[in-house]
Amino acid sequence: MDYVLLVEQLLNGFQxxxxxxxxxxxxxxxxxxxxLVNLAHGSLFMIGAFVGGTLALATDSFVLGAVLMVPAxxxxxxxxxxxxxxxxxxxxxxxxxxxxxxxxxFFNEATRLIxxxxxxxxPLPNFLEGTVALGAGITYxxxxxxxxxxxLLVALGLYLLVAKTRFGMLVRAGASNRTMAGAxxxxxxxxxxxxxxxxxxLAGLAGLIITPITQAATGMGEDVLxxxxxxxxxxxxxSVRGAFIAAVLTGVIDTMGRSFLDxxxxxxxxxxxxxxxxxxLASMLIYILxxxxxxxxxxxxxxxxGATAIQ
Amino acid sequence: xxxRILGAAAIVACISTxxxxxxxxxxxxxxxxxxxxxxxxxxxxxxxxxEHIDHRMGQETVEVIYGDDEFNAQxxxxxxxxxxxxxxxxxxxxxxxxxVLLASAPVVLNADKLLISANAGPSPMAGRRCHxxxxxxxxxxxxxxxxxxxLLNQEGVQTLYVxxxxxxxxxxxxxxxxxxxxxxxxxxxxxxWPSQRxxxxxxxxxKAAGPEAVFMFYPGPAGPAFVKQYQQxxxxxxxxxxxxxxxxxxxxxxxxxxxxxxxxxxxxxxxWAPDMDNDQNRKFVADFRDxxxxxxxxxxxxxxxxxxxxxxAVEAVNGNIQDLGGMRAAxxxxxxxxxxxxxxxxxxxxxxxxxxxxxxxxxxxxxxTTSVGPVVLENHQDPYAGECAMEG
Numbered sequence: 001m002d003y004v005l006l007v008e009q010l011l012n013g014f015q016x017x018x019x020x021x022x023x024x025x026x027x028x029x030x031x032x033x034x035x036l037v038n039l040a041h042g043s044l045f046m047i048g049a050f051v052g053g054t055l056a057l058a059t060d061s062f063v064l065g066a067v068l069m070v071p072a073x074x075x076x077x078x079x080x081x082x083x084x085x086x087x088x089x090x091x092x093x094x095x096x097x098x099x100x101x102x103x104x105x106f107f108n109e110a111t112r113l114i115x116x117x118x119x120x121x122x123p124l125p126n127f128l129e130g131t132v133a134l135g136a137g138i139t140y141x142x143x144x145x146x147x148x149x150x151x152l153l154v155a156l157g158l159y160l161l162v163a164k165t166r167f168g169m170l171v172r173a174g175a176s177n178r179t180m181a182g183a184x185x186x187x188x189x190x191x192x193x194x195x196x197x198x199x200x201x202l203a204g205l206a207g208l209i210i211t212p213i214t215q216a217a218t219g220m221g222e223d224v225l226x227x228x229x230x231x232x233x234x235x236x237x238x239s240v241r242g243a244f245i246a247a248v249l250t251g252v253i254d255t256m257g258r259s260f261l262d263x264x265x266x267x268x269x270x271x272x273x274x275x276x277x278x279x280x281l282a283s284m285l286i287y288i289l290x291x292x293x294x295x296x297x298x299x300x301x302x303x304x305x306g307a308t309a310i311q
Numbered sequence: 312x313x314x315r316i317l318g319a320a321a322i323v324a325c326i327s328t329x330x331x332x333x334x335x336x337x338x339x340x341x342x343x344x345x346x347x348x349x350x351x352x353x354x355x356x357x358x359x360x361x362e363h364i365d366h367r368m369g370q371e372t373v374e375v376i377y378g379d380d381e382f383n384a385q386x387x388x389x390x391x392x393x394x395x396x397x398x399x400x401x402x403x404x405x406x407x408x409x410x411v412l413l414a415s416a417p418v419v420l421n422a423d424k425l426l427i428s429a430n431a432g433p434s435p436m437a438g439r440r441c442h443x444x445x446x447x448x449x450x451x452x453x454x455x456x457x458x459x460x461x462l463l464n465q466e467g468v469q470t471l472y473v474x475x476x477x478x479x480x481x482x483x484x485x486x487x488x489x490x491x492x493x494x495x496x497x498x499x500x501x502x503x504w505p506s507q508r509x510x511x512x513x514x515x516x517x518k519a520a521g522p523e524a525v526f527m528f529y530p531g532p533a534g535p536a537f538v539k540q541y542q543q544x545x546x547x548x549x550x551x552x553x554x555x556x557x558x559x560x561x562x563x564x565x566x567x568x569x570x571x572x573x574x575x576x577x578x579x580x581x582x583w584a585p586d587m588d589n590d591q592n593r594k595f596v597a598d599f600r601d602x603x604x605x606x607x608x609x610x611x612x613x614x615x616x617x618x619x620x621x622x623x624a625v626e627a628v629n630g631n632i633q634d635l636g637g638m639r640a641a642x643x644x645x646x647x648x649x650x651x652x653x654x655x656x657x658x659x660x661x662x663x664x665x666x667x668x669x670x671x672x673x674x675x676x677x678x679x680t681t682s683v684g685p686v687v688l689e690n691h692q693d694p695y696a697g698e699c700a701m702e703g
Contacts, residue, residue: 002519012512016509117344123568123569123570215532217345219344255511258502258512262500
């Protein structure tokens with residue numbers, strides 16, 4: 001196996017991990033701090049793609065569209081939280097699942113009505129097209145490098161926000177022990193709304209940033225949502241650091257499985273069986289990983305300090 | 312309480328269709344999810360065909376009731392059950408997806424009704440599981456890729472990389488190309504369907520393998536996404552991309568909007584193209600473009616054909632659609648004006664027809680479309696026909 005392919009696949013896995021991280025960061029905060037199972041987080045991913053894409057087409061600039069998408073998603077997130085989700089905090093998880101599943105259906109149909117069944121295609125500006133040589137014979141699409149860069153910047157920004165600011169301190173306090181934080185005078189409702197707004201921006205960014213590669217389509221968030229749940233369970237619910245490490249781990253394992261598992265199986269199975277078992281097994285890998293981690297560390301790899309496994 | 316009953320009655324009244332027409336045809340396709348663009352094309356073609364025949368087959372009035380498979384085999388089966396058991400349709404047609412058709416076929420066939428696939432042509436239905444009441448009006452899945460394999464041979468391609476989704480039709484497409492391609496397949500990836508929309512891992516493998524050409528099959532909106540990534544990976548200039556069922560009137564406007572002009576000239580194989588020269592096709596394409604403002608896809612062409620196909624049989628039995636033997640005999644003759652020109656029905660009830668080279672071109676008005684080229688496989692029968700032992 002030559003190392004160029006290996007490095008490229010690592011980059012591919014890393015890039016998938018970045019997308020998963022952007023989704024999982026918001027999800028883990030919402031789940032960890034508010035104890036809200038928000039299935040509609042995938043819808044925010046989709047709305048980010050459609051709204052950001054429309055803004056990009058309207059302004060004729062992908063970068064400007066992405067910048068404008070940030071306040072738009074923040075407002076949409078805050079509206080969603082105050083109008084629909086706020087009433088669910090005191091309900092059971094099952095009620096939350098039902099209500100947010102309803103929101104998924106609502107948002108899917110709404111985007112279909114507004115943008116039509118064919119979805120949305122966003123062209124990239126010329127400077128993001130094509131490939132870039134990374135040295136040692138490795139060429140990689142420019143845009144995927146940009147995705148990795150943006151993701152790392154966001155991760156750094158989130159780290160600084162959560163670890164170094166007063167707001168971050170409150171978020172961490174909320175994740176560790178919501179009741180105690182409230183008793184100490186933290187304005188929990190405002191904190192919730194702001195956290196949800198940030199989560200919406202991150203999910204929207206993930207949706208928009210992947211759209212020039214995959215196109216925007218109704219229901220595009222659901223598959224990512226499942227992976228994002230896997231990520232936050234592996235990483236420890238409520239932990240942004242855990243979400244980052246688990247997202248990269250998930251992305252790399254998934255990509256590596258898709259790339260090399262069929263070759264490995266060829267060593268022990270006949271060609272036909274390896275060809276059909278390879279993809280099937282590859283798509284199971286991350287769930288096997290999750291099951292393994294849940295078995296040995298039910299609270300995830302990096303649970304927030306003081307938090308229990310099951311809240 | 313009374314209000315609730317009235318409400319329920321109103322809902323029931325909305326759902327149930329009036330049994331006014333003499334002949335009821337069930338049409339199962341995808342009307343929701345991103346793949347609904349295909350279903351829309353098929354429904355538009357059926358509506359155009361009904362207009363063209365004035366909603367009549369012989370003396371009988373005809374009505375089409377649509378069922379939505381939601382791009383899902385289980386939901387497709389349920390939609391079929393609703394059409395057969397609740398709406399009591401006379402026959403069922405449509406079906407984009409092979410897996411949906413395979414799940415739904417027993418429902419129709421066990422009810423002793425005719426089933427006509429307007430798109431899906433999975434190998435079991437052509438071979439071991441062929442049935443006297445099942446007909447296909449499109450093609451068997453292997454045939455178009457077999458023609459493509461032959462085209463690759465003619466182009467002198469020696470090494471090929473194959474990428475396709477891992478479901479019945481994807482496997483059939485790959486099997487078809489491998490059946491006729493005489494060079495070496497240097498790599499093969501079967502990807503998760505329908506969820507996988509990012510092919511970074513596969514594209515890296517293609518780059519590392521360095522084949523002379525790539526064969527891919529991604530129907531519906533997945534196709535443009537794949538080609539875009541193929542271009543972003545810098546492959547489109549160096550490794551020519553051959554495909555089946557990927558560049559059509561549904562995907563080409565998306566390519567055009569996205570400015571991916573490297574797809575112009577891209578080659579594929581197919582049994583039909585919008586510019587095929589016969590009366591039925593000219594009328595179909597012109598009126599379709601007039602009415603809907605876009606080119607019809609091959610899905611639309613087949614759906615349009617399916618209505619005329621059924622009409623020919625209904626007229627042969629003088630509207631007595633319960634005469635299944637008579638209907639079958641007429642369908643086996645396939646004497647109707649098809650948009651693909653003349654063809655025969657094989658013993659397994661799949662068409663024996665020509666497959667042509669087809670290219671992506673720009674028409675006189677600047678729209679991207681496909682244009683028919685020379686015949687690649689003449690009067691071609693699918694390879695499973697021999698496995699079909701049909702009674703009756």
